[in-house]
Amino acid sequence: MNCIVCNSDKKTRLFKNTEDYEYGTYRNVNFSECQKCNLIFQDPLPPKEIIGSFYPENYRNYISDNGSLFSVLKKLQFKTLAKKILSKVNNNDKYIKILDVGFGNGELLLALKEKGYKNLYGTDFSNKNFERLKKKEINIELSDVEECLPFKEEFDAIIMNHVIEHFLDPVRVLKNCLERLKTNGKLILLTPNTNALEYSIFKKYWAGLHIPRHTFIFNDKNIKQLGETLGFRMIKICAVSDPGQWSISLQNVLQSFSFSKVNLKNGMAWYSVPVSAVFIPITLLQSIIGKSTSIMCIFSKN
Protein backbone atom coordinates (compact mmCIF):
# COMPACT_ATOMS: atom_id res chain seq x y z
CA MET A 1 0.00 0.00 0.00
CA ASN A 2 1.36 3.43 -0.93
CA CYS A 3 1.09 6.26 1.59
CA ILE A 4 -2.35 7.93 1.48
CA VAL A 5 -0.74 11.35 2.01
CA CYS A 6 2.40 11.43 -0.15
CA ASN A 7 2.05 8.25 -2.24
CA SER A 8 5.48 6.98 -1.19
CA ASP A 9 5.98 3.20 -0.99
CA LYS A 10 8.88 3.52 1.47
CA LYS A 11 7.84 2.58 4.97
CA THR A 12 9.45 1.44 8.21
CA ARG A 13 7.91 -1.13 10.54
CA LEU A 14 7.31 0.63 13.87
CA PHE A 15 5.59 -1.87 16.17
CA LYS A 16 4.57 -5.48 15.82
CA ASN A 17 1.71 -7.26 17.53
CA THR A 18 0.65 -4.34 19.78
CA GLU A 19 -2.15 -5.00 22.26
CA ASP A 20 -5.33 -3.21 23.29
CA TYR A 21 -4.65 -2.51 26.99
CA GLU A 22 -7.79 -0.38 27.39
CA TYR A 23 -10.60 -2.73 26.35
CA GLY A 24 -8.85 -6.02 25.67
CA THR A 25 -10.37 -6.45 22.22
CA TYR A 26 -8.86 -9.51 20.63
CA ARG A 27 -7.02 -7.99 17.73
CA ASN A 28 -3.28 -7.27 17.99
CA VAL A 29 -1.98 -4.96 15.28
CA ASN A 30 1.21 -3.81 13.54
CA PHE A 31 2.07 -0.19 12.79
CA SER A 32 4.30 1.24 10.07
CA GLU A 33 5.53 4.76 9.38
CA CYS A 34 5.89 6.44 5.99
CA GLN A 35 9.58 7.32 5.54
CA LYS A 36 8.73 10.44 3.57
CA CYS A 37 5.87 12.16 5.46
CA ASN A 38 5.95 10.26 8.81
CA LEU A 39 2.31 9.20 8.65
CA ILE A 40 1.78 6.32 11.09
CA PHE A 41 -0.69 3.64 10.04
CA GLN A 42 -1.92 0.15 10.81
CA ASP A 43 -0.22 -2.24 8.47
CA PRO A 44 -2.14 -4.20 7.35
CA LEU A 45 -5.41 -2.36 7.89
CA PRO A 46 -8.17 -4.33 9.64
CA PRO A 47 -10.98 -5.76 7.49
CA LYS A 48 -14.04 -3.51 7.52
CA GLU A 49 -16.40 -6.20 8.83
CA ILE A 50 -14.63 -6.44 12.20
CA ILE A 51 -14.34 -2.69 12.93
CA GLY A 52 -17.60 -2.69 14.94
CA SER A 53 -16.09 -5.18 17.40
CA PHE A 54 -13.44 -2.58 18.38
CA TYR A 55 -16.12 -0.52 20.15
CA PRO A 56 -17.53 -2.43 23.13
CA GLU A 57 -20.63 -1.35 25.08
CA ASN A 58 -18.47 0.39 27.69
CA TYR A 59 -16.49 2.45 25.13
CA ARG A 60 -15.98 5.69 27.04
CA ASN A 61 -16.49 8.11 24.14
CA TYR A 62 -20.14 7.05 24.03
CA ILE A 63 -20.76 7.65 27.72
CA SER A 64 -23.15 10.50 28.25
CA ASP A 65 -23.46 12.58 31.37
CA ASN A 66 -23.81 9.94 34.12
CA GLY A 67 -22.78 12.14 37.04
CA SER A 68 -19.29 10.59 37.37
CA LEU A 69 -16.29 12.89 37.84
CA PHE A 70 -15.04 11.79 34.42
CA SER A 71 -18.28 12.75 32.66
CA VAL A 72 -18.48 16.10 34.49
CA LEU A 73 -14.90 16.95 33.45
CA LYS A 74 -15.60 15.79 29.89
CA LYS A 75 -18.67 18.01 29.71
CA LEU A 76 -16.55 20.96 30.78
CA GLN A 77 -13.95 20.05 28.15
CA PHE A 78 -16.67 19.98 25.45
CA LYS A 79 -17.95 23.42 26.49
CA THR A 80 -14.44 24.84 26.13
CA LEU A 81 -14.04 23.08 22.79
CA ALA A 82 -17.36 24.48 21.49
CA LYS A 83 -16.15 27.98 22.35
CA LYS A 84 -12.81 27.39 20.64
CA ILE A 85 -14.46 25.97 17.50
CA LEU A 86 -16.92 28.85 17.24
CA SER A 87 -14.06 31.35 17.45
CA LYS A 88 -12.48 29.61 14.41
CA VAL A 89 -15.72 29.51 12.45
CA ASN A 90 -15.83 33.25 13.18
CA ASN A 91 -19.57 33.59 12.84
CA ASN A 92 -22.11 34.97 15.28
CA ASP A 93 -25.00 33.94 13.07
CA LYS A 94 -26.85 31.36 15.18
CA TYR A 95 -28.50 29.90 12.07
CA ILE A 96 -25.34 28.59 10.37
CA LYS A 97 -25.42 24.87 9.63
CA ILE A 98 -22.96 22.84 11.67
CA LEU A 99 -22.41 19.10 11.26
CA ASP A 100 -20.57 16.95 13.82
CA VAL A 101 -19.32 13.76 12.14
CA GLY A 102 -18.82 10.93 14.64
CA PHE A 103 -20.42 12.84 17.51
CA GLY A 104 -19.95 10.00 20.05
CA ASN A 105 -21.65 11.04 23.29
CA GLY A 106 -23.13 14.15 21.62
CA GLU A 107 -21.79 16.54 24.27
CA LEU A 108 -20.20 18.86 21.70
CA LEU A 109 -23.52 19.25 19.85
CA LEU A 110 -25.29 19.88 23.16
CA ALA A 111 -22.70 22.53 24.09
CA LEU A 112 -23.29 24.25 20.72
CA LYS A 113 -27.04 24.04 21.32
CA GLU A 114 -26.59 25.71 24.71
CA LYS A 115 -24.77 28.54 22.97
CA GLY A 116 -27.93 29.16 20.93
CA TYR A 117 -27.03 27.55 17.60
CA LYS A 118 -30.19 26.38 15.85
CA ASN A 119 -29.14 24.31 12.84
CA LEU A 120 -27.17 21.45 14.30
CA TYR A 121 -26.61 18.09 12.63
CA GLY A 122 -24.85 14.96 13.77
CA THR A 123 -24.02 11.57 12.37
CA ASP A 124 -22.41 8.47 13.87
CA PHE A 125 -22.19 4.78 13.07
CA SER A 126 -23.64 3.96 16.48
CA ASN A 127 -27.11 5.08 17.55
CA LYS A 128 -26.34 5.01 21.30
CA ASN A 129 -27.11 8.68 22.02
CA PHE A 130 -29.71 9.40 19.34
CA GLU A 131 -32.79 9.87 21.53
CA ARG A 132 -31.09 12.34 23.85
CA LEU A 133 -30.06 14.57 20.95
CA LYS A 134 -33.34 14.31 19.07
CA LYS A 135 -35.14 15.63 22.16
CA LYS A 136 -32.98 18.77 21.83
CA GLU A 137 -34.06 19.16 18.18
CA ILE A 138 -30.67 18.22 16.78
CA ASN A 139 -30.82 16.50 13.36
CA ILE A 140 -29.36 13.04 13.75
CA GLU A 141 -28.69 10.29 11.21
CA LEU A 142 -26.98 6.93 11.36
CA SER A 143 -24.40 6.61 8.58
CA ASP A 144 -21.24 5.18 7.17
CA VAL A 145 -19.48 8.41 6.20
CA GLU A 146 -16.87 6.44 4.25
CA GLU A 147 -19.74 5.84 1.82
CA CYS A 148 -21.41 9.27 1.99
CA LEU A 149 -22.67 11.92 4.38
CA PRO A 150 -26.34 11.34 5.20
CA PHE A 151 -27.60 14.93 4.80
CA LYS A 152 -28.39 16.78 1.58
CA GLU A 153 -27.66 20.22 3.09
CA GLU A 154 -24.52 22.25 2.48
CA PHE A 155 -22.76 23.14 5.71
CA ASP A 156 -21.00 26.22 7.04
CA ALA A 157 -18.89 24.01 9.28
CA ILE A 158 -18.14 20.31 9.57
CA ILE A 159 -16.46 19.12 12.76
CA MET A 160 -14.61 15.86 13.33
CA ASN A 161 -13.45 15.66 16.92
CA HIS A 162 -10.95 12.81 17.20
CA VAL A 163 -12.63 10.87 14.40
CA ILE A 164 -10.47 11.06 11.24
CA GLU A 165 -7.87 8.71 12.78
CA HIS A 166 -10.50 5.93 13.06
CA PHE A 167 -11.31 5.46 9.36
CA LEU A 168 -10.07 2.86 6.90
CA ASP A 169 -10.38 5.46 4.15
CA PRO A 170 -9.89 8.97 5.60
CA VAL A 171 -9.27 10.36 2.09
CA ARG A 172 -12.77 9.35 1.00
CA VAL A 173 -14.27 10.87 4.18
CA LEU A 174 -12.48 14.18 3.61
CA LYS A 175 -13.64 14.24 -0.03
CA ASN A 176 -17.21 13.61 1.15
CA CYS A 177 -16.90 16.51 3.60
CA LEU A 178 -15.50 18.83 0.93
CA GLU A 179 -18.50 18.03 -1.26
CA ARG A 180 -20.97 19.00 1.47
CA LEU A 181 -19.28 22.27 2.55
CA LYS A 182 -20.41 25.68 1.33
CA THR A 183 -17.82 27.88 -0.36
CA ASN A 184 -15.67 29.28 2.48
CA GLY A 185 -17.16 26.63 4.76
CA LYS A 186 -14.80 25.31 7.41
CA LEU A 187 -13.65 21.78 8.19
CA ILE A 188 -12.41 21.48 11.75
CA LEU A 189 -10.42 18.37 12.60
CA LEU A 190 -9.04 17.40 15.97
CA THR A 191 -6.68 14.46 15.99
CA PRO A 192 -3.72 13.07 17.98
CA ASN A 193 -0.31 14.41 17.05
CA THR A 194 2.56 11.98 16.32
CA ASN A 195 4.96 14.83 17.20
CA ALA A 196 3.54 14.78 20.73
CA LEU A 197 6.10 14.70 23.51
CA GLU A 198 4.47 11.69 25.18
CA TYR A 199 4.65 9.62 21.97
CA SER A 200 8.45 9.88 22.03
CA ILE A 201 8.37 8.57 25.62
CA PHE A 202 5.68 5.87 25.51
CA LYS A 203 6.04 4.59 21.93
CA LYS A 204 3.80 1.50 21.49
CA TYR A 205 2.03 2.32 24.79
CA TRP A 206 1.10 5.83 23.58
CA ALA A 207 -2.62 6.52 24.05
CA GLY A 208 -2.71 8.18 20.62
CA LEU A 209 -2.42 4.74 18.99
CA HIS A 210 -5.62 3.66 20.79
CA ILE A 211 -5.02 0.11 19.54
CA PRO A 212 -6.77 -1.25 17.46
CA ARG A 213 -9.15 1.71 16.88
CA HIS A 214 -6.76 4.24 15.32
CA THR A 215 -5.81 3.39 11.75
CA PHE A 216 -4.02 6.53 10.46
CA ILE A 217 -2.29 8.90 12.86
CA PHE A 218 -1.11 12.31 11.65
CA ASN A 219 1.07 15.24 12.58
CA ASP A 220 0.72 18.95 11.75
CA LYS A 221 2.65 18.64 8.46
CA ASN A 222 1.13 15.53 6.89
CA ILE A 223 -2.46 16.48 7.78
CA LYS A 224 -1.85 19.86 6.08
CA GLN A 225 -0.40 18.11 3.03
CA LEU A 226 -3.36 15.73 2.81
CA GLY A 227 -5.94 18.53 3.12
CA GLU A 228 -4.25 20.68 0.51
CA THR A 229 -3.83 17.76 -1.91
CA LEU A 230 -7.59 17.20 -1.73
CA GLY A 231 -8.35 20.86 -2.48
CA PHE A 232 -8.84 22.42 0.95
CA ARG A 233 -7.14 25.64 1.92
CA MET A 234 -5.27 25.43 5.19
CA ILE A 235 -6.26 28.23 7.54
CA LYS A 236 -4.57 27.28 10.77
CA ILE A 237 -3.27 24.49 12.96
CA CYS A 238 -3.48 24.98 16.72
CA ALA A 239 -2.17 22.97 19.62
CA VAL A 240 -4.70 21.09 21.77
CA SER A 241 -3.84 19.96 25.30
CA ASP A 242 -5.27 16.67 26.46
CA PRO A 243 -3.75 15.47 29.75
CA GLY A 244 -5.78 12.26 29.37
CA GLN A 245 -3.23 11.16 26.75
CA TRP A 246 -0.60 10.98 29.51
CA SER A 247 -2.73 9.10 32.00
CA ILE A 248 -3.90 6.52 29.46
CA SER A 249 -0.35 6.07 28.11
CA LEU A 250 0.90 5.47 31.65
CA GLN A 251 -2.05 3.17 32.28
CA ASN A 252 -1.18 1.15 29.16
CA VAL A 253 2.34 0.56 30.55
CA LEU A 254 1.00 -0.47 33.97
CA GLN A 255 -1.67 -2.74 32.44
CA SER A 256 1.00 -4.59 30.47
CA PHE A 257 2.50 -6.06 33.69
CA SER A 258 0.55 -8.54 35.79
CA PHE A 259 1.73 -6.99 39.10
CA SER A 260 0.37 -3.50 38.26
CA LYS A 261 -2.71 -4.55 36.31
CA VAL A 262 -6.04 -3.37 37.77
CA ASN A 263 -9.68 -3.68 36.72
CA LEU A 264 -10.66 -0.90 34.35
CA LYS A 265 -14.01 0.86 34.17
CA ASN A 266 -14.86 2.14 30.70
CA GLY A 267 -11.25 1.52 29.70
CA MET A 268 -9.91 3.61 32.59
CA ALA A 269 -8.15 2.80 35.86
CA TRP A 270 -9.20 4.41 39.18
CA TYR A 271 -6.10 6.63 39.04
CA SER A 272 -6.76 8.05 35.53
CA VAL A 273 -8.47 11.30 36.52
CA PRO A 274 -5.99 12.33 39.29
CA VAL A 275 -3.01 11.41 37.06
CA SER A 276 -4.49 13.54 34.26
CA ALA A 277 -4.70 16.49 36.66
CA VAL A 278 -1.01 16.14 37.50
CA PHE A 279 -0.09 16.36 33.81
CA ILE A 280 -2.10 19.51 32.99
CA PRO A 281 0.93 21.86 33.34
CA ILE A 282 3.09 19.56 31.17
CA THR A 283 0.50 19.43 28.36
CA LEU A 284 0.26 23.23 28.41
CA LEU A 285 4.06 23.44 28.11
CA GLN A 286 3.99 20.93 25.23
CA SER A 287 1.58 23.18 23.34
CA ILE A 288 4.03 26.07 23.66
CA ILE A 289 7.01 24.08 22.32
CA GLY A 290 5.06 22.60 19.37
CA LYS A 291 4.82 19.04 20.72
CA SER A 292 1.19 19.13 21.82
CA THR A 293 -0.79 15.98 22.61
CA SER A 294 -3.29 16.74 19.82
CA ILE A 295 -3.83 19.24 17.03
CA MET A 296 -6.81 21.19 15.72
CA CYS A 297 -6.71 21.85 11.97
CA ILE A 298 -8.95 24.41 10.32
CA PHE A 299 -9.41 23.94 6.59
CA SER A 300 -11.55 26.05 4.29
CA LYS A 301 -13.28 25.24 1.02
CA ASN A 302 -12.31 27.69 -1.71
Ligand SMILES: [Zn+2]
Ligand atom coordinates in the same frame (compact mmCIF):
# COMPACT_ATOMS: atom_id res chain seq x y z
ZN1 LIG B 1 3.77 9.54 3.26
